[in-house]
Amino acid sequence: MLTYILILALLFVLEVCYFKIADRFNIIDKPNERSSHKRIVLRGGGIIFTIALWIWSVMYGFQYPWLLAGVTLAAGISFVDDIHSLPDSLRLVAQFTAMFLVLYEIGLLHWDMWYVIPIALIVAVAGTNIFNFMDGINGITGGYSLVILFPLFLLNRKYEFIEESMLVVVILSVLVFCFFNFRTKAKCFAGDVGSVGMAMILVFCIGRLMMVTGDVAWIVLYLVYGADGMMTIFHRMMLHENLGEAHRKHAYQLMANELKIPHVVVSGVYMALQLVISLIAIYVIPDIIVAHWIYLVEIALLAGLAYVLFMMKYYHLHEEYLASLRENKK
16 A cells, blocks of 8 residues: 555656646647637646556566557657647557557467457557547546546456556556646646557556456447547548548537536546446446347447437537637638
8 A cells, every 4th residue: 555655646746747847848738719628738647647557567567568568659659749740640550559569468469369450450549549539628538537447446356357556556647637637727638648548558458358258348348438439420420521630529529618518527427427337337237248248239329329319409509619610710
């Protein structure tokens, strides 16, 4: 326990030190017409997640070297992109390379499973980018990370699929980040370095759980983000939009921007939904793979329906916002 307290204190000090560096070198997030915030805020506070992984690795013997390499590569490229925009192609190459390392650490890369590797790479990188896209309001990245990591901690007590100390240290880093971000006036944002780095860590943890249990349906631990992200992509494809361009069409963005619901409330709603879904999967659904799959499909359908109904009722507000932007530009 004392070790964890010392690590928590160290992470807190390092986060504050990063703020001074970010302020000195003007690493900031300036609001624009696509933003959900109106104040200039320090960017890249989520670098503490990768720092925590390094601290754990140094203190506990580099037990997952390929994970550390993959997260460092993806987070490093993302940090550079936070400061100076990089080509999408370069970022994707780095992400696929980093994810290949993460999947190797998971133990998925075997010749007898060669057909799974490209599918796993594409799905994992897509999930990473959905996690990154969802980083737009105060508290949502840190809060949602917590409600994935906590169920993973509970499941690890049962299945022992990962070193518990790593989960604890990562959770501590998220708590430090939330102290500065999960508030009405955030001190910092995660930035791509934070959201991409955390996404890679979560892919590793959930991937290890799937490998040990043989149950892919544990993707339910990521369902709320996944449903919002995938439905938003489908929506934008229907509108013939460029998926690479910034936008404000996620359900949480409409809640925060058009409906004027406080950021921390919206983040809290997403957290509560995911936590309830995950705890039901752990403690209510029978520990049978078929039962897990039935639950996953049912919840995914309900989430998709909820998204459609929400957009049918409130999307016109976003259209009015876009119309006002076009009017102001004339």
